[in-house]
Structure formats: C-alpha cells, structure tokens
Amino acid sequence: MKIIVAKTAGFCMGVKRAVDLALEHSGKAPGGIQTLGPLIHNKQTLEVLKQRGVTTLDETKQLENQTTLLVRAHGIPPSMQERYSREGHAIIDGTCPKVKTVHKVIERFRAQGYTIIITGDEGHAEVIGLLGYAGDNGILIQSADDVAKLPDLKKICLVSQTTFDRLLFDTIAGEIHKRFDSTAEIIVKKTICAATDQRQAETEIIAQQVEALIVVGGKNSANTQRLAKIGFDSGRITQHVETEEEINWDAIANCKSIGITAGASTPTWMIKRVHDYIEFMSQTHRRGIKSTLLHLISIFANLNVFVSLGAVAVYYASCYLQGFDFNVMGATIAFLYFLSMYLWNSLTSIEKTQHHGIGRYRFYHAQKKRLYIIVTATICLMLGFSFFYTTQLFYLMLFATLAGLAYHMSIVPGFLRTVVPYSTLKDIPTSRELFIALAWSTVLTFLPQVLAKSFTIDILSIALFTWIFILAYLRSLIFDLRDIEGDRIMGRETLITIIGEKRARKVILLMIWLCLATLLVVPSLLGLSIYKSTKALEFFFQIPVLFYAFVFVKWNTKIGQNRSALFNILTDGIFYLMAAGAAIAELMLK
Numbered sequence: 001m002k003i004i005v006a007k008t009a010g011f012c013m014g015v016k017r018a019v020d021l022a023l024e025h026s027g028k029a030p031g032g033i034q035t036l037g038p039l040i041h042n043k044q045t046l047e048v049l050k051q052r053g054v055t056t057l058d059e060t061k062q063l064e065n066q067t068t069l070l071v072r073a074h075g076i077p078p079s080m081q082e083r084y085s086r087e088g089h090a091i092i093d094g095t096c097p098k099v100k101t102v103h104k105v106i107e108r109f110r111a112q113g114y115t116i117i118i119t120g121d122e123g124h125a126e127v128i129g130l131l132g133y134a135g136d137n138g139i140l141i142q143s144a145d146d147v148a149k150l151p152d153l154k155k156i157c158l159v160s161q162t163t164f165d166r167l168l169f170d171t172i173a174g175e176i177h178k179r180f181d182s183t184a185e186i187i188v189k190k191t192i193c194a195a196t197d198q199r200q201a202e203t204e205i206i207a208q209q210v211e212a213l214i215v216v217g218g219k220n221s222a223n224t225q226r227l228a229k230i231g232f233d234s235g236r237i238t239q240h241v242e243t244e245e246e247i248n249w250d251a252i253a254n255c256k257s258i259g260i261t262a263g264a265s266t267p268t269w270m271i272k273r274v275h276d277y278i279e280f281m282s283q284t285h286r287r288g289i290k291s292t293l294l295h296l297i298s299i300f301a302n303l304n305v306f307v308s309l310g311a312v313a314v315y316y317a318s319c320y321l322q323g324f325d326f327n328v329m330g331a332t333i334a335f336l337y338f339l340s341m342y343l344w345n346s347l348t349s350i351e352k353t354q355h356h357g358i359g360r361y362r363f364y365h366a367q368k369k370r371l372y373i374i375v376t377a378t379i380c381l382m383l384g385f386s387f388f389y390t391t392q393l394f395y396l397m398l399f400a401t402l403a404g405l406a407y408h409m410s411i412v413p414g415f416l417r418t419v420v421p422y423s424t425l426k427d428i429p430t431s432r433e434l435f436i437a438l439a440w441s442t443v444l445t446f447l448p449q450v451l452a453k454s455f456t457i458d459i460l461s462i463a464l465f466t467w468i469f470i471l472a473y474l475r476s477l478i479f480d481l482r483d484i485e486g487d488r489i490m491g492r493e494t495l496i497t498i499i500g501e502k503r504a505r506k507v508i509l510l511m512i513w514l515c516l517a518t519l520l521v522v523p524s525l526l527g528l529s530i531y532k533s534t535k536a537l538e539f540f541f542q543i544p545v546l547f548y549a550f551v552f553v554k555w556n557t558k559i560g561q562n563r564s565a566l567f568n569i570l571t572d573g574i575f576y577l578m579a580a581g582a583a584i585a586e587l588m589l590k
C-alpha cells in the first residue's frame, strides 16, 4: 500500500506559536493559564497541557480570578482584551501574526469609513474577533447568495477569515464586483492564509492520486472540516478522524494508495500515529515480498538492531585508528552491549515517548515480557563472554552496564530529596544525550584497548574518545530535532526543547564546523610534521562523516516525519560512514 502524507500537514506557524507560548509560560504564570476555547483541536495534547497548568474554558465562560489569559491563534475582539486587562488578568497574546494583519486591515479601512464585509463562518472564534475590530461597520457573509441581501453601500472593504474556502471567496468577490462596481468603491483583501491555501491545494492534488483520504484533526476544526470536504467532493473514500483508533480499516483495507492530510492544529505526532497505524495494518494484512521486507526493517529498527550494528562499525573504526586488530569477540560485545542498553532504555521510557511512533509503542507493549527476557539474556551473554575473556574486560563492561541500568533508577535516598531536586539521573535536563554519548565513547574507545591488553590514556585515545562522543551526541540531537514537537508537549527536557529548534540547528551546525576546524587545525598546532604522519591522515578520512552530518541536519526535515525506519538507518549512517572512512584509510594508507 502506498501512503502519501501531505507536506503541509500539521501545526501551522500560528498554532505552533500559540502552543509554544503555552508551554513556555506553563508553570510560571501565577494562578495558571486559561484559554477561551481549546488551544488546539487535539484532546490528548489538551490533556497534557492541562497537567501543566493550561486549562481550557468554554468560550462563553468568564476567566477565573487571578488567572492569566492566553489568547488563542484565532485572536479575540479588542473590547474583550481591554475588559480582561481592566479586571487585572495578565494576558499572553497568542494571536497569529497573520490574523493580526487582518485586524490591522480592518482597523485601517474602518477608520476611513469603509464597510467591512467579512467572509467567514458564523460563530467561529476568529470571525468573532474580526467583527469585534470592525465594530458597527462590520457585516458577515457566508455565501455568494448573501451578497444580494447586503444594503446599498458606498465604500466596501472585503476581507476574509484566514481559513475560509479560497474558491468561495473568489466567487463572493465576483458577486460583490457585479453588484457594486458602478455604485461603490471596492477594496478586496484576500486575507486567506497561505498555509490554509497550500493545505487545501495539496489536499486536492493528493485526493487525485489516491484511492482513499484520511483527514486527521479535530471534528470541530473548521480548516480540517474543509479538508475533509475536499476529500468527499473528490469522490474518494474519505475519513475524518481525530486519532488512529477512529480509522475504519475495513473500508480502506483493499486500497492500493492512501493519502493523509491534517488540519493546522493537528500535532505532527498524531499524524505520525495515523501513518504508523496504516503502515502497520497494511504490512500485517498483506504479505507481499515488499511489505514483508518493510515489516522486517521496522521490527529491526524498533529492536535497535541498526544502531547496535552501528556500534560494531564504530568498534571497527576505533580498532583501526588505535592500531589494534579487529576482534570478533569485541564486535560481539559491542553489539550486545548497545542492543541491551537501547532496549532497556526504550522499555523504561516507552510511556513518555509514545508520541515518537504508535508502531513502536504498540510493539513494545505487545512484546514487553519477551523484550525484558531479551535484555536480560543479552546482558548475561555479554558479561559472560567478557568474564571468560579477561577480568579487565569484565569490569569495564560491568561498569558500563550498571551505569546504563542505573540511569533510570532512583539513586537519591528519600531524606535527600528535599535538597537534591532529581531522584534519577534521567531527571536531569539534557542528561540523556550526554550519558548516551559517554557510554559510546567509553565503551568503544577502551574496548579495543582492553581486548588487546594495552590500556592507555594518551592524546590519541583522548582524540578518539572525543570524536566518538561527538558523533553519538550528534545522533541523539538529530533524533531530538525530529521529535521536538512531541517532546515539548510531553515535557521532555532535551537540549533542543530548551533552546528551541532554530537555535539548536545553529548550535549543531556550529559544532560540526568546529569539529572540522579542529580536525584540520589541531595537527598543525602539534607541529606541521604531523601532517605527514599516517595517524593524522587516518583521521582526515573521517571528514566525510562531518559533511554527511551537516547535510543531514540541514535537510533531514525533508525526510517524512513518518518514515521512522528510513530515518533511523540514515541517522545511524553517521556510524557506518565512520567505519567506511577507516576502511578506505586502511586500504589507501597501507
């Protein structure tokens, strides 16, 4: 089954901004934050926001005393804003900048004596706001027929609700010109948001390419309803769902292609859940070679097999760069260690990371017992191999395993909890990425040394340790970049959620440039002759990894959010490329 996900699906800029404001101020605003009407049309997200002190009031209700008002992206009438300010409520303005532009247009032409005709849905929050700005000069119309009911007018300014149907707007504008061209001054401002426009246009195109269309988003969301209407009008099987659980699978089971689109207030992780569900159902219900293969790949990705193989690749590079022979036992231990630790990490954090993918979530729930058995067996096997090899190796792996297991366990005694704000290591913000990178660099720098019974800490091992640390850290950051929206909503404090996506991308790119500069400049600081040394040249073969990481960080948003297995493999490509660099160096510098 071919699945096409609309590129425009998911939060639009205005909704994203409002949700970010809610998350930023939650817990800080005295008296809590209230919104008049839901901030977005997604029950799960609203539930999480509620737990974080952002509650939703019915639009007709009054704010509670001392609370902070968060104005939704739709905006509110100026009179309402003034009233709440007078009553002493703090106000966080989450009005979408594009809606604000419509407010300004209305204010400008109203001041010049124009009658403001607004095309929009009666009772919609944004329309109430627009009418508030238009005051006595405002008239709402909803269809071309309404033009005939307008009184005689001399000066007309036609604007629109930002999510209004673009074709209907054009028809209404045409009718207005027909009736008033000879008698009135007419200004038409097509204030339909491009995001809405593009979403509708893309949905029309996708509807032509598929047999069924799934529209994800709130049943009360006007812009999602419009997308569903496009689907119904196209004659395709169309389902408007809020979550994957509402999909009527029987109705689409035999379709060869399915399109997924979503409203502006549908979180990306919900779209991903819908995608994962359809993919899972199609792979489990059809057993062609391709779907079986894809199913296997996603099982391997869920089991963290690709990243564990990445550890084998890094182990090989580490052996080569340190001048040791590749040891099959070392590769096996590296594979088993990272497999067990990633599985353990996934099992213990699956509830908090369920927004990373419903396929993965279901898999871990369904296979929980078996996976715990695999973790235990893998750890025993890995420690057993180490024990029979050398005592030093056993202690290294035991230390690394205990550190990995302890990460999720409470290590601060009860009586210290009032002094120490964190009870587990994982509670420390941004700790996850650092600890993972530390595990990679410690195990994969020293494993070859211990196996070769040549434990040393010199410039070379420090450089290698740092290099592996950076690559593992980069890998974690790339995943955090992908999951930022869900992580923010679920309250996961990663470096990316703390500093924001834009800044995070800049920091990562800067990190890559610094690495490149270090690789090129440090040897010269140690003396120009080092450029002639094979050791420095061996490190130069690692430079393509940085270019790959650069390209990936810059353009990874183009890889559909939903193609998790592909995304995993491509991200782990950093490690495979490190091994490839070492292999090429080995061949060329013989």
Ligand code: SF4
Pocket: 012, 013, 014, 015, 073, 074, 096, 097, 098, 099, 162, 163, 193, 194, 195, 196, 264
């Ligand atoms: S649809 Fe457009 S106008 Fe409406 S909130 Fe989103 S970006 Fe703003």
